[in-house]
Amino acid sequence: MADSKPAAYTETAAPPLVVDAVERVRPHAKLIGLLALGHLVIDVNQGSLPAILPFLKNLHGLSYTEAGAIVLAANITSSVIQPLFGYLADRTARRWLLPLSVFVSGLGLGLTGVAPGYGALLLLVAFMGLGVAAYHPEGYKTAAAMAGDRKATGLSWFSLGGNIGIALGPPLITTLVTSIGIAGSLGMVVPATMVGVLLLATLPVLSRPLTPAAAKAGAPARGVNMPGAMALLVVVVTIRSWTQLGFTTFVPFYYVDHLGADPRLVGPLLFVFLGAGALGTVIAGPLADRWGPRQFMTWVFVAAAPLGALFLSTSGVLAFVVLGLFGAVLVSTFTVSIVLGQAYMPRQAGMASGLIVGFAIGTGGLGVTLLGWIADHWGLLTALWISALMPLAGFVAALLLPAPRERA
Secondary structure (H helix, E strand, O other): OOOOOOOOOOOOOOOOOOOOOOOOOOOOHHHHHHHHHHHHHHHHHHHHHHHHHHHHHHHHOOOHHHHHHHHHHHHHHHHHOHHHHHHHHHHOOOOOHHHHHHHHHHHHHHHHHHOOOHHHHHHHHHHHHHHHHHHHHHHHHHHHHHOOOOHHHHHHHHHHHHHHHHHHHHHHHHHHHHHHOHHHHHHHHHHHHHHHHHHHHOHHHHOOOOOHHHHHOOOOOOOOOOHHHHHHHHHHHHHHHHHHHHHHHHHHHHHHHHOOOOHHHHHHHHHHHHHHHHHHHHHHHHHHHHHOHHHHHHHHHHHHHHHHHHHHOOOHHHHHHHHHHHHHHHHOHHHHHHHHHHHHOOOOHHHHHHHHHHHHHHHHHHHHHHHHHHHHHHOHHHHHHHHHHOHHHHHHHHOOOOOOOOOO
16 A cells, blocks of 8 residues: 655664665656656556445445455455565666556556456456555665665655555546446556556666665665564554555445445545545654654554544544544554664565565455455444454554664
């Protein structure tokens, strides 16, 4: 799922993906902007899946469990296997993955609207997920290399592209499907192809370091890895992911199936939740700097649970406002968790990013499949109430997070 400006962590060594170069190196703003554009397109495709699910459910006569399994298939390939791509990114550059992954993600999602059956749907969303998984670790590493000595600034712009993409996906796919028909999903192939071609054309430049000093900056950071702390952080992020995916997957069904709302409302509904989440990640950086990432993550879970419950107890415009607040608070921990993960694994920053952005978020998809089974047997509202109250479990787990160790 997407991310904004990483908060600096003052208790330990700075955790960016590369260490500071002796020689100051100016960031390559145009290349970072292009990488951010690729990130936007990748996450537009990923963010579109929950919005198109109600249409696919009606078209193929799917149960809630089958709909949840589609989300699971997407998350296994886009997130759970992402640490593998992070491991590869730590070992050597594979810049050719950047244009290829953008095109693959757009093609996979675009073909879902013309899939002949449920099995084909699962294969297509898995195909899309592979593109998403391949782009993130290599994209983070490349953006850091293009950022010179302003790592936080470069990565914040790269992350902002993904956050905007996640928020724009639902209204874009909803507009295509409601105006053209379910085959309108093919329109998602167009931006993916265009941006993929742009990235392909700039591969020679992306493959060169800005300066010899910047090349030395790609050496692994020194420090003490804390695998136990990292495992606990993965649990915390998994709980947050379960909550977020539970809402993005089942709130559209709640409005369309339970409240009888117009399906065209699905796009704006998810845009409010995810767009507010993108804004929340921007606000989170300075707050986490002041309070510390661990403290910030811990108390954000306490604030999130009442907002989720309040959304399910309200209606009309007020429900939209509360949903936006819930998204802003819940998603605000995204980049803070990446910073903390890199502090726990300073020697393997690519792997740390893959574990947080990929594996931890992807395993939340397992929870969505379980929620789908609960919705089929005990009702949609029961599944949503479980999602709304999950942040309380996240609070308990976050209390156990240790402080990162000082660098050697």
